[in-house]
Amino acid sequence: MINEPIIEVKHLKKHFPIREGVFGQETGKLYAVDGVSFTIRKGTIFGLVGESGSGKTTVGRTLLGLYTPTAGEVLYQGTDLHSLSASQLRAIRPKIQLVFQDPYSSLNPRIRIGEAIGEALLAHKLCTKKECYEKVIEIMEICGLSRHHYSRFPHEFSGGQRQRIGIARALILEPDLVIADEPISALDVSIQAQIINLLADLRDDYQMTCLFISHDLGVVEHLCDDVAVMYLGQIVETASRDTLFTQPLHPYTQALLASVPTLDTRMPVTVISGQVPDPSAPPVGCRFASRCPQKQPLCDNVPPVFTQVTSGHLVACHLFSTDI
Template identity: 55%
Template sequence: MASDVLLEVEDLRTYYPIRGGVLQRTIGQVKAVDGVSFVIRRGETFGLVGESGCGKSTVGRTILRLVSKTSGSVKFRGTNIYELNKAKLRGLRPQMQFVFQDPYSSLNPRVKVGDAIAEPLIDHGLCGKAEAMERAKEVLQLCGMAPYHYDRYPHEFSGGQRQRIGIARALILQPDFIIADEPVSALDVSIQAQIINLFRDLQEARGLTYLFISHDLSIVEHLCTTIGVMYLGTMMELGPKCELFANPLHPYTKALLSAVPVSNPETRRERIVLKGDLPSPANPPSGCKFHTRCPLAVEQCRTEVPDYRDMGGEHYVACHLV
């Protein structure tokens, strides 16, 4: 594996048991993540996109061991994090941080935001309380806030300010890798632009690596270098941003791209409307999971699982028709 690879995810599966009956026995499984593989190189922003319920957030949480995997491997700098004991995993935590989708629910309403930001430094024994307070004020300023915001509570801030606080809390430990789970989906468009630019500025200043989870392809196009498209827990297509937007191969990717608004009013794009609802991950379709909604599906799609193939230029696709 190339030396510049920071994170390697191989055949990752995360299943949740379905329990029923008087004894609450396992009667089925929700296949939230079902065989996902990708690598993220140092300094790049990897975008993970797809409809709500496709397993994007579960991938991020499984990578950081916030939820447990069913099978597969997650390697950070060549080390399988699922083989680490609690002490070694705790030592690795500062290098891998998470920015949550809802900034308000991820903050304790009874704790001052400055104390919430400084807490990880004290908890990991990296410095004393006075130094932690000063460093928290510095990172607040780095994220576009003022030092006097340290003593305020979460309810005193707007949505955009809370998200900046969430980013500051992730940055305080000076991580190498940040997973951002739809960090701008609940924000106004003008605030979205500010937060996206903040992510880019921080990446340039600190050499950060991101896994950016989103359902908004226009934001992903602006921020990411590599994009993976998920559907029902499976990676359907993966490739460099320019290649994926210029030459999408999977019918699902084409449908997603057709829904992206075009800035030029004179430009017309054929809208591909998918019929039917997203199948249940507890009972996924046989063969290609997308065949129940694919306008091009043939009999082979209904019976055989497509191979995940390299089409050249690090562009991968799982489709019988390509």
């Protein structure tokens, strides 16, 4: 069922201690993720966007279990991942896979790519060596690679081909969720389009579910079904792709969309003024207040709450709050 939730993130927080001095005494906290909630539906691509340092990658790594959350829940099909024992988590781990930003650094240069793609199958004892070879060939062809690529080493491939290898490594385990962290940012523009089309085909043909982390709004508009916009560790707006790009409500979302370059030289590129506040000392009220052109007096002292403006379209902004 397409609307069935695969992942539900509820009030997720991840704070990193700041340590100083010879003895590493904790002097503060870095509020990388500070109360994030969203749902990823089965068979869809969910886009998580925002400026560098907004906390997007930390969200992805916490979903994977690479970071232990400070608070909140990550529910996989109704089960909180961070309440599981090590053995229970190991059984679920194949169901959530990661596609890295830099495909070359994620590959062992001494291992042939066919073996690299299939090693997870053997590690989890999901098939025999003969079955593994057949599955690897199948997934390579699905991802646009050829059978004769099986015995080659990573240095023999282009950047786009390496990213296809990374996608094949993730899909070989038939995961319920793929987390793609800036998977095209290191690629040439022409190659980016190929990888975007591959991800779209995998969703349409194989019902792949994906968390797509990116700062490129143009790519997100083309690829994603639902979108959440992050700023300084919090989500400020979430909606379907069509709704968000045609009716952006939060001033930060509007500024991001206005800053996307176009081929029309008559349209000036809008630059968001001001600096991002220190994540170790976030503002008490709205975190975007110091840069917001529509700032109100209460924005400095009262944090906004999420308000549902239309079905599925939520925004955290005092301009739309019904509580104040």
